[in-house]
Structures are given as structure tokens and as C-alpha cells.
Amino acid sequence: MENGFRPTFDDSILDGYSAPKLFGQGVSYTYDDVIFLPGHIHFGAHEVDLSSNITRNIRLRTPLVSSPMDTVTEAGMAVAMASCGGMGFIHYNNSLEEQLHQVKTAKNHTPGFVVHPLCMLPTSTVAELYDIKERKGFTSVCVTDTGKVGGKLLGMVTTRDWDFVADLHTPLSEVMTTDLETAQYDTITAEKAMQLLKSSKRGKLPIVNSNGELVALATRSLFKDHSNMPLGGPASVGPDGRLLVGAAVGTREADKERVAALRDIGNVDVVVLDSSQGDSTFQVQMVQHIKREHPGLDVICGNVVTTWQARRLIEAGADGLRVGMGSGSICTTQEVCAVGRGQATAVYHTARLANSLGVPIIADGGVQNSGHIVKALALGASAVMCGSMFAGTTEAPGDYITVNGARVKKYRGMGSLEAMTKGSEVRYHSDTQSLKIAQGVSGTVRDKGSVRRNVPYLIQAVKQGFQDLGATSIHEAWRRLDSGEQRLECRTGAAQAEGGVHDMHTFDKRSW
Ligand SMILES: NC(=O)C1=CN([C@@H]2O[C@H](COP(=O)(O)OP(=O)(O)OC[C@H]3O[C@@H](n4cnc5c(N)ncnc54)[C@H](O)[C@@H]3O)[C@@H](O)[C@H]2O)C=CC1
Numbered sequence: 122m123e124n125g126f127r128p129t130f131d132d133s134i135l136d137g138y139s140a141p142k143l144f145g146q147g148v149s150y151t152y153d154d155v156i157f158l159p160g161h162i163h164f165g166a167h168e169v170d171l172s173s174n175i176t177r178n179i180r181l182r183t184p185l186v187s188s189p190m191d192t193v194t195e196a197g198m199a200v201a202m203a204s205c206g207g208m209g210f211i212h213y214n215n216s217l218e219e220q221l222h223q224v225k226t227a228k229n230h231t232p233g234f235v236v237h238p239l240c241m242l243p244t245s246t247v248a249e250l251y252d253i254k255e256r257k258g259f260t261s262v263c264v265t266d267t268g269k270v271g272g273k274l275l276g277m278v279t280t281r282d283w284d285f286v287a288d289l290h291t292p293l294s295e296v297m298t299t300d301l302e303t304a305q306y307d308t309i310t311a312e313k314a315m316q317l318l319k320s321s322k323r324g325k326l327p328i329v330n331s332n333g334e335l336v337a338l339a340t341r342s343l344f345k346d347h348s349n350m351p352l353g354g355p356a357s358v359g360p361d362g363r364l365l366v367g368a369a370v371g372t373r374e375a376d377k378e379r380v381a382a383l384r385d386i387g388n389v390d391v392v393v394l395d396s397s398q399g400d401s402t403f404q405v406q407m408v409q410h411i412k413r414e415h416p417g418l419d420v421i422c423g424n425v426v427t428t429w430q431a432r433r434l435i436e437a438g439a440d441g442l443r444v445g446m447g448s449g450s451i452c453t454t455q456e457v458c459a460v461g462r463g464q465a466t467a468v469y470h471t472a473r474l475a476n477s478l479g480v481p482i483i484a485d486g487g488v489q490n491s492g493h494i495v496k497a498l499a500l501g502a503s504a505v506m507c508g509s510m511f512a513g514t515t516e517a518p519g520d521y522i523t524v525n526g527a528r529v530k531k532y533r534g535m536g537s538l539e540a541m542t543k544g545s546e547v548r549y550h551s552d553t554q555s556l557k558i559a560q561g562v563s564g565t566v567r568d569k570g571s572v573r574r575n576v577p578y579l580i581q582a583v584k585q586g587f588q589d590l591g592a593t594s595i596h597e598a599w600r601r602l603d604s605g606e607q608r609l610e611c612r613t614g615a616a617q618a619e620g621g622v623h624d625m626h627t628f629d630k631r632s633w
């Protein structure tokens with residue numbers, strides 16, 4: 122060549138390593154160990170398309186999903202994630218009835234309305250309102266004859282009804298407002314509800330069915346909140362026109378009944394077989410059972426970190442795989458059991474096999490920032506599953522508490538003693554296993570605000586990462602990786618320190 126440039130990929134003259142070379146050295150790397158060398162930018166970050174399939178049949182605009190953990194995903198989170206174009210997986214550290222209720226609440230949700238309207242009985246007291254205000258920050262409740270959504274609407278209680286009531290034993294029936302403006306469920310839309318709230322100058326609009334039973338609630342403050350959120354795109358919606366919702370299940374006999382109920386009654390869109398080590402006879406038999414009994418239902422298997430595990434589950438019928446063992450922020454599996462894999466290496470190897478067989482993988486656990494999401498996707502993942510990233514948000518289950526002056530919510534591993542004691546005990550304290558060993562910890566994470574605000578910013582940051590890589594889409598990033606065009610290096614500890622903030626006396630690290 123005249124100019125000395127050889128258009129071949131020769132490791133001796135090019136910067137960095139190709140992915141097969143970097144990941145073929147017998148070293149377990151995780152996201153922070155690896156750095157991508159930049160590519161050529163020929164497009165704007167806004168042109169990056171991150172849409173991808175998380176199973177053979179389910180495609181998301183936003184490749185982010187929330188973990189099936191009892192401090193991360195119940196109906197509120199599933200609705201918020203789907204509203205942002207991602208998806209949530211309802212945990213199963215609960216009874217079938219409770220999980221089904223969460224799935225139904227999310228599936229039946231009308232975007233724009235309150236996910237869980239707070240209801241009380243007419244016999245509940247003002248003292249109980251003080252308790253709710255303290256724990257949840259709410260000052261208004263709907264009063265129904267059952268104390269639940271679905272009961273006959275009797276009245277509403279807002280601050281102005283009870284803030285001067287001195288006797289805390291006063292029942293709500295004595296203070297509630299009964300002269301209510303309501304809307305009919307079959308004719309109302311979120312837009313119409315907002316107009317009604319504007320014109321009536323009221324704060325709340327209960328939505329009832331023809332029997333006068335409470336179905337939903339629209340509030341002025343929620344519409345105001347949503348209009349302040351960054352603009353995203355369309356929500357994740359299934360063929361039924363409802364939000365996409367996933368759920369976790371186990372691999373025991375009783376889980377067959379759970380799957381049937383979640384699918385037939387809850388209309389769940391996808392199930393994930395939730396295990397730290399998915400390469401088991403239990404999981405193979407379960408996925409085969411589900412594919413046989415519920416052929417239209419996609420099944421995500423896992424967790425896996427090797428190609429052999431992935432192969433077995435794909436052959437058994439998996440429509441998607443969840444990848445990661447011990448990488449989670451609350452995980453102690455690698456310490457306790459000595460098995461697992463660095464997450465970048467696990468994603469790269471499993472994705473190479475699974476993608477070649479048309480089965481998407483979800484990189485699960487260990488994500489601390491948008492850069493980790495870029496790395497996971499560019500190394501072969503079709504989506505990223507996060508626990509800690511979404512724990513502590515407004516939509517995560519549980520109440521905020523103050524610890525050492527910080528506003529926090531609980532976050533715990535599903536294999537922590539605390540979570541096992543609550544519900545997953547049957548999985549551990551089984552007939553064959555009498556001593557409980559924790560594979561996770563429980564603790565708290567800071568208040569992170571709303572998922573609806575964080576996800577659009579996270580996605581914008583990921584798009585900027587893809588722009589720097591020179592990849593306009595996830596598939597383009599994979600093509601670059603496979604062809605050797607994408608160069609990578611392993612970072613030393615000093616290089617990692619250099620890549621973070623250093624030499625500052627004080628600084629304020631706000632990402633957006
Ligand atoms: N991704 C990760 O690194 C990890 C995740 N976790 C999370 O913790 C939770 C529990 O995970 P695991 O302990 O792996 O749950 P698991 O339900 O897969 O296993 C619990 C125990 O039950 C046994 N078991 C499962 N199906 C059975 C059947 N049909 N008959 C007899 N025994 C059966 C398993 O062999 C194991 O001993 C999950 O939510 C998981 O996601 C826990 C550890 C690591």
C-alpha cells in the first residue's frame with residue numbers, strides 16, 4: 122500500500138485487542154476492567170437506535186429491565202419501566218395471589234392514572250391517616266366499603282378534611298367528603314381526566330364503574346409530575362394493547378400452577394425462571410413444561426455465565442437468557458460458593474453463542490452507571506437488568522426512612538437471610554437442605570427520585586456512548602465487535618483510577 126495503510130485487522134499494527142483476543146485469555150473481566158477504544162462518529166447521538174429483543178418475540182425501545190426482587194419490582198415499578206419503553210419483572214417472594222395481584226394491577230393500568238390508589242374503610246381513623254402520612258407522605262385517601270380498590274366509593278379524605286380534627290379516634294366516615302365529582306371508567310381517558318381536573322380545579326378525580334365501585338384515580342399532582350418528566354417515547358405495549366409485564370417464577374412443582382395463573386388470569390407477557398444457577402434438570406424440565414402447556418408464553422432462563430449452560434437451556438426451549446452470577450451489588454455468591462464469572466467476560470461469551478442461535482441475553486447485575494450499560498450492550502447483551510440502579514426510587518416497593526440524615530429505602534438480595542425468611546424460604550429450607558446459607562445481603566440505598574426521570578437520562582448517556590463507539594445501533598456494535606473493528610483493552614488499576622474523578626478537594630458528582 123502506498124500510504125502504508127493496510128485495510129486488514131492485524132493486531133500487530135492496530136491499537137488495542139479484538140474481543141476474541143481480550144476475552145480469550147482465561148481472565149475474568151468485569152465492566153470496569155475493560156475499556157472500548159473510540160470509533161468514527163458519522164451521526165448524531167439522537168440517531169442511535171437502542172431498540173432490541175429481550176426474548177425471541179418481545180422487543181423493547183429501551184433495553185432496560187428491572188430485577189425480580191422484592192425491594193425492586195412490584196406493580197408500580199413494572200408500570201414505570203414499561204412507561205419508559207423498558208419492562209419490569211414482578212418478583213415472586215410472595216404468595217401466588219399476591220404476585221397475581223401485582224401482575225394484574227400493572228397489566229390493567231391505564232397510563233396517567235395512579236398505580237395504587239390508597240383506600241381505607243369508613244371505620245378507619247384519623248390516627249391511621251397520620252400513620253400513612255408519616256410512612257408514605259400521602260395526605261389523601263379514597264374511602265370504599267372494602268377499604269380497597271374495587272369496593273364501592275363512599276368518599277374522599279384530603280388534608281382539609283382532617284387537619285383540624287383533634288380527636289384521633291374520629292372515624293373517616295365523619296370527616297370524608299361525599300359530594301364527589303367522579304368519571305366513568307369505560308369512557309374516561311387520561312387526557313379527558315386531566316381536562317376535568319383542570320376545569321373543576323379539584324385535586325383528585327376518582328374513576329368508577331357503573332356500580333359506583335372505585336376502579337382508578339386521576340390526580341392533579343401526578344399529571345403535573347409527569348409533565349415535568351423528560352420526554353421519552355412510546356411505552357412498551359403488548360399485542361393486547363396493555364403495558365408489557367414480566368414475572369419471575371421458580372422451578373418447583375407448585376410453580377407450574379403459578380405460571381398457569383399468571384398467564385391465564387394475569388395475562389403476563391413473559392416469565393423468567395429465577396435461579397442463581399440455571400443449568401439444572403429442574404429448569405430444563407420447567408421450560409419444557411411451559412413451552413408445552415403455554416406455547417405462546419416466552420420464557421427467560423438463567424442465570425448462566427458459560428456457553429455450556431446457555432446451550433443446554435436454549436436446547437430446552439429458552440426464548441431468552443439472563444446472564445450473571447455473583448455480580449450483583451447485594452450478591453455474595455462468589456464468596457460463599459466460589460462460582461460465578463466476571464460480568465464482562467460472562468456477557469461476551471454467552472452472548473456469542475446465544476446470539477448465533479437467535480436467543481437474546483439480558484446482562485443481569487453489577488451495573489453501576491451508564492458506561493456499564495454501554496459495555497454490556499456492546500459486548501453482546503440485548504438488554505440490561507438492574508436491581509440497585511432502580512432500588513431506592515419512588516417506584517420501588519417500601520417506604521422511605523431516614524438513616525444518619527439520609528433518606529433511604531431498603532434494598533436486599535433475594536438470597537439474603539431477610540428475604541429468605543420472608544418468602545423464598547421454601548427454596549432453601551427444603552426437604553434436602555436444613556441449614557440456611559445466605560447468598561446476599563440486606564441494607565439500604567439512597568433516594569434516587571423517579572425512574573421516569575432517571576431512565577430517559579440513562580438512555581441519553583448510553584446513546585452518547587454508542588456515538589463515541591461509532592455504532593448507530595446495538596446490532597451495529599455487535600457487527601463491529603465480531604469483525605474485530607471494535608478495539609478493546611483491559612485497564613490497570615491506575616488506569617481505572619484515572620478514568621474516575623481524581624485530585625479534587627471537593628466536587629459535586631451529578632450525572633444529570
Ligand atoms: N444472579 C445471581 O448471581 C444470584 C441470584 N440470586 C437470586 O436469589 C434468588 C434465589 O436463587 P437460588 O437460590 O438460586 O434459587 P433456586 O430456586 O434456583 O434454588 C434454591 C434451591 O432449591 C433447589 N431447587 C430448585 N428447584 C427444585 C426442584 N424442582 N426440586 C428440588 N429442588 C429444587 C435448588 O437446587 C436450590 O438448592 C433468586 O431470586 C436469584 O435470582 C441468588 C444468588 C446469586
Ligand SMILES: O=c1[nH]c(=O)c2[nH+]cn([C@@H]3O[C@H](COP(=O)(O)O)[C@@H](O)[C@H]3O)c2[nH]1
Pocket residue numbers: 188189190397424445447448449450451452453454455485486487488506507508509510533534535536537560561562
Ligand atoms: O448473589 C446474589 N444473592 C442474592 O441474594 C441476590 N438477589 C438478587 N441477585 C442478583 O443480583 C441482581 C441485581 O444486581 P444489582 O443490584 O447489581 O443490579 C439481580 O437481578 C439478581 O440476579 C442476587 N445475587
Ligand SMILES: [K+]
Pocket residue numbers: 447448449450451452453
Ligand atoms: K457481588
